[in-house]
C-alpha cells in the first residue's frame with residue numbers, strides 16, 4: 132500500500148541468534164498486545180547488550196512463546212491521528228496530536244510507553260499531548276495513508292493511527308488502533324477537545340457513525 136513503516140525485524144520464540152540489518156538505537160516490543168505493556172524506557176537499546184537485556188525482559192514477563200519486534204528507533208515527532216465516522220460515508224479527521232517531551236529529563240529516552248500510561252509516579256506521567264506542528268504536505272500525506280488504511284483494514288466508526296517521524300522528519304506508521312480507548316482523558320478525547328468537541332459530543336459522533344453505517348436510530352440522550 133506504500134505506507135512507510137520503520138525498519139523492523141521479527142524475532143520468533145525459537146530464535147536465539149539474530150542479525151539486524153539496520154543500526155542502533157532500536158526499539159524492542161512484544162509483537163502482540165496493547166496499552167504499551169512491555170514498552171518501557173528499557174525498550175530502547177543502544178548496544179547489542181541492551182538489546183539482549185530488553186529481549187530477555189519481554190520473554191521473562193510475557194512468556195518465551197511470544198514473538199517480539201525489533202524496530203528502528205524513530206527519534207522524531209510522536210504522532211496520533213483520530214478519525215470518527217466512515218470514509219465510505221461521512222467522517223471527520225480530528226487534529227493530529229504530538230507528544231510533548233519537553234518536561235522529561237534529557238537522559239530518559241523519548242517513548243510514550245508503559246510509564247506514561249500506567250505509572251503516576253514516573254517522570255513520563257507528565258507528558259502532554261499538544262497539537263502537532265507539521266508541514267501541510269506531511270499532514271496531507273499522513274491523513275491520506277490513514278484513510279487508505281481505514282478502508283483496507285475494514286475499520287469501523289472510529290479509529291486511531293499512531294505514527295512517528297524519523298530523525299529526518301519522514302513519518303512512519305507505528306500501529307493502527309481499530310478500537311482505541313475512548314475514556315475521557317485518552318488521546319481521542321484530547322484530539323476531540325482541540326477540534327472543539329466536548330467528551331459527550333465525541334461519544335455522540337461515534338454513535339452517529341454507527342447509526343448511519345447500520346441504518347438504525349439509537350434512542351435516548353447522552
Ligand SMILES: Nc1ncnc2c1ncn2[C@@H]1O[C@H](COP(=O)(O)OP(=O)(O)O)[C@@H](O)[C@H]1O
Nearest residue numbers: 137158165166167202203204205242243293305
Ligand atoms: N519504532 C519506534 N521508534 C520510536 N518510538 C517507538 C517505536 N515504536 C513504539 N515507540 C514508542 O512507543 C509508543 C507505543 O508504541 P505503539 O507501537 O504505538 O504501541 P501501543 O501504543 O499499542 O503500546 C509510541 O507512541 C512511541 O512513543
Ligand SMILES: [Mg+2]
Nearest residue numbers: 293305306308
Ligand atoms: Mg500506540
